[in-house]
Amino acid sequence: MNTMSQSNETSAKKRGVSLTAKxxxxxxxxxxxxxxxxxxxxxxxxxxxxxRSGCGKSTLLRLVAGLESASAGNxxxxxxxxxxxxxxxxxxxxxxxxxxxxxVIDNVALGLPASDxxxxxxxxxxxxxxxxxxxxxARLSGGQRQRVALARALVHQPDLxxxxxxxxxxxxxxxxxxxxLIENLWLRNGFTALLVTHDVQEAVALADRVVLIEDxxxxxxxxxxxxxxxxxxxxxxxxxxxxxxxxxLQRPSKEEPQDPPxxxxxxxxxxxxxxx
Amino acid sequence: MTQTAxxxxxxxxxxxxxxxxxxxxxxxxxxxxQRLLPFLRGVGNNLIPWIVPLxxxxxxxxxxxxxxxxxxxxxxxxxxxxxxWTLAASGELWVHVKVSAARALSGLAIGGGLGLLLGxxxxxxxxxxxxxxxSIQMVxxxxxxxxxxxxxxxxxxxxxxxxxxxxxxxFFPIYLNTFHGIRNVDPGLIxxxxxYGLNRWHLYTQVILPGALSSILVGLRFxxxxxxxxLIVAETISAQAGIGYLTMNAREFLQTDIVLxxxxxxxxLGKLADLFARGLEQYWLRWHPGYxxxx
Numbered sequence: 001m002n003t004m005s006q007s008n009e010t011s012a013k014k015r016g017v018s019l020t021a022k023x024x025x026x027x028x029x030x031x032x033x034x035x036x037x038x039x040x041x042x043x044x045x046x047x048x049x050x051x052r053s054g055c056g057k058s059t060l061l062r063l064v065a066g067l068e069s070a071s072a073g074n075x076x077x078x079x080x081x082x083x084x085x086x087x088x089x090x091x092x093x094x095x096x097x098x099x100x101x102x103x104v105i106d107n108v109a110l111g112l113p114a115s116d117x118x119x120x121x122x123x124x125x126x127x128x129x130x131x132x133x134x135x136x137x138a139r140l141s142g143g144q145r146q147r148v149a150l151a152r153a154l155v156h157q158p159d160l161x162x163x164x165x166x167x168x169x170x171x172x173x174x175x176x177x178x179x180x181l182i183e184n185l186w187l188r189n190g191f192t193a194l195l196v197t198h199d200v201q202e203a204v205a206l207a208d209r210v211v212l213i214e215d216x217x218x219x220x221x222x223x224x225x226x227x228x229x230x231x232x233x234x235x236x237x238x239x240x241x242x243x244x245x246x247x248x249l250q251r252p253s254k255e256e257p258q259d260p261p262x263x264x265x266x267x268x269x270x271x272x273x274x275x276x
Numbered sequence: 277m278t279q280t281a282x283x284x285x286x287x288x289x290x291x292x293x294x295x296x297x298x299x300x301x302x303x304x305x306x307x308x309x310q311r312l313l314p315f316l317r318g319v320g321n322n323l324i325p326w327i328v329p330l331x332x333x334x335x336x337x338x339x340x341x342x343x344x345x346x347x348x349x350x351x352x353x354x355x356x357x358x359x360x361w362t363l364a365a366s367g368e369l370w371v372h373v374k375v376s377a378a379r380a381l382s383g384l385a386i387g388g389g390l391g392l393l394l395g396x397x398x399x400x401x402x403x404x405x406x407x408x409x410x411s412i413q414m415v416x417x418x419x420x421x422x423x424x425x426x427x428x429x430x431x432x433x434x435x436x437x438x439x440x441x442x443x444x445x446x447f448f449p450i451y452l453n454t455f456h457g458i459r460n461v462d463p464g465l466i467x468x469x470x471x472y473g474l475n476r477w478h479l480y481t482q483v484i485l486p487g488a489l490s491s492i493l494v495g496l497r498f499x500x501x502x503x504x505x506x507l508i509v510a511e512t513i514s515a516q517a518g519i520g521y522l523t524m525n526a527r528e529f530l531q532t533d534i535v536l537x538x539x540x541x542x543x544x545l546g547k548l549a550d551l552f553a554r555g556l557e558q559y560w561l562r563w564h565p566g567y568x569x570x571x
Contacts, residue, residue: 065471085471097468101486101563110482111472136563152472 016044016192017088017159019064023073026059033059035216036073046186046193048207050200050248056216057196061162064194065091077160090153092166096145098137098152105133108152116155123155124148127181143174147181154185161186163195167202179205180229187228200244204237205230212247220247351533356540359533368522373541376518379435380507380545383442388499391447392492395454399488400480405455412451420445420506424513438510445506449498457491458484490564493557500549508542 019041026034034056041047051057062068063075066085075082077089098107109120124130127147137145146166153161163182167175183206186193197203203210204224212220222244230237333353339345340352347355363369394412398405420441431437461484469483511520523538561567 067467067471085473087473089471091468091471093464093468095464097462097464099465099469099483099486101489101561102482103563110469111474111478138563138565156472 015159015190017078018043019160019192019194020076020079021060021064021073022075024060024063024070024075025072026056026063026068027071033216034063034213037213037216037218039211039218041192041194044190044192046195046206046208048195048197048203048210049213050197050203050210050244051213052248053198055213057213058164060213061091061164061194061196064160065089065162086160088156088158089160089162090156090158091162091164092146092149092153094165094168096137096142096149098145098148100137102137103133104129104135104137104140104148107137107148108133108155110152112155120151120155123151126154126185127151141174143170143178146170146178150178150182150185154189157189158191160192160194163193163197165197166195168198175199175202182206183228200248201232201241204241204244205232210244212244220244348530348532351536355533356536359531360537360540363522363534363537369537369541372517372519372522373545376507376511376520376541377545379438379511379518380442380503383439383507384446384499384503386439387443387446388450388496390443391450391495391499392454395451395492395495396458399455399458400484409455412448416448416452420502421509424509428513433514438507438515441510442503442506445502446499449502450492450495453491453495453498454488457488457495460491461487490557490561493553493560496556497550497553500553501546504542504546504549 019039021037021039024034024037024039025032037060039047039060049057049060059068063070064077064082066082066089069083077086098104099110102110105117105120105124108124109117112120121130121133124133127150129144129147129151132140132144137148140148149166167178170178179202182193193206195203195206200210204226207224210220210222210224211218212222222240224240226234226236226240232238336345336350337353340347340350340355345352351359360369394408398409398412423441423444427437427440431440465483465487466479469479474482508520511518512524515521515524519538519541523535526532526534526538558567
């Protein structure tokens, strides 16, 4: 028991990694999916990447994960070039990707040495599923499956957690529950988190910074300075959410004329066509 | 004050009603009845499939004993049962069953084992697929029974000919289903396992093989069906022991009842093999909602 709480403290002290992308591009044949992306993420920061589907946000995440290699530019995690899969990076996918033939507890312990099964049940308790360890994944609800996937990612104490639209398939209520669960575990463990989502509200609820990608180009990098835990009823929350949503949908915003300089710099030329 | 008094009296009043009014009036015990009804319905549902076979046997028995049906064509069910009993009591039956089962199972072990190994190989290694798969697909189109003349030329008519025929025929269903099972493992799961640091061996044993297992078992069930068919043909051509020998011998002496015993034995063995394969499915695929017993 004593050693457990000690290991908890050390993991809480462990900071996440920094991440730097310079001129990062990815092309499939003639199609450019990601075009000279610049990104600088501090250790322990929670960054959300939003954008419409097919805008290249998932590609950026797969590059960071080392699942694909860049066509140009460089990408560093803690000042070290990403060349392939990294031991301390963990991904949560949109579908939970649990092994259906393994019980929940064995799914969480995937890739752990057999001696570490205690850690698996501990993390399973952290996501609130302590009593479902012996269940088959097929018997869980979608939200519970994603909790198991989250536990499976966190049991390795990653310093970088990549979330690829992990809540996209869940209903609204479960999503709100998962938001606070992810936020709490992030606050407790201190890893760097990179969340890809098309849900602007989710991005504002969770992230320190929201990065908007449009047609493979980083179009906006917005800091969210709201105190945590964040409340959806907060007018500042609503204002940020609306501003982002307007930007994603490329609607002329009511706010934009009031503070043009910051937005104009980050806006690609085609986004400005009706402003010029 | 009056409010509390009413509150207090209310439950008491209800209690007396419950005790004096409803308490003793439970002679039918509806709860018990409610539990009994689904049970009876379940028994009924289990009996329904047996009605038609039992009816057929009754008609058969009736037409035999009333003389409509010659015993040369079809002896009465009671005669078949008697023949079965005599053969079983003398021990002759078990000798033949043992010989036939051993033949079938060794053929299955050889052909199925090879099919599984080659299927795993071509499913997992691209080079092996390009090298072997098209040749195997070509050979697959030859019906195993078409090989009989060639097999007799090669092996004569002894044990190895029968083993060869069975092995060849069970090879293909297991090979094909293993190959496709491996190819159809969800690539998302493989990608996940790689990012979670599984090495090649664990990736194979924990993700790819379990993912292919349901398909491999389908192949096994196909093979078991084929195995008996080929065994019957091979034993009918020539044999010194086995169920086929028993029936062919009985045919020589016009013992139709023993011929029927042989046919019945094949049916029972086939059914047992299928039950065994289904048992394997139910155990190995117990995680799969499609194989879980309804609760």
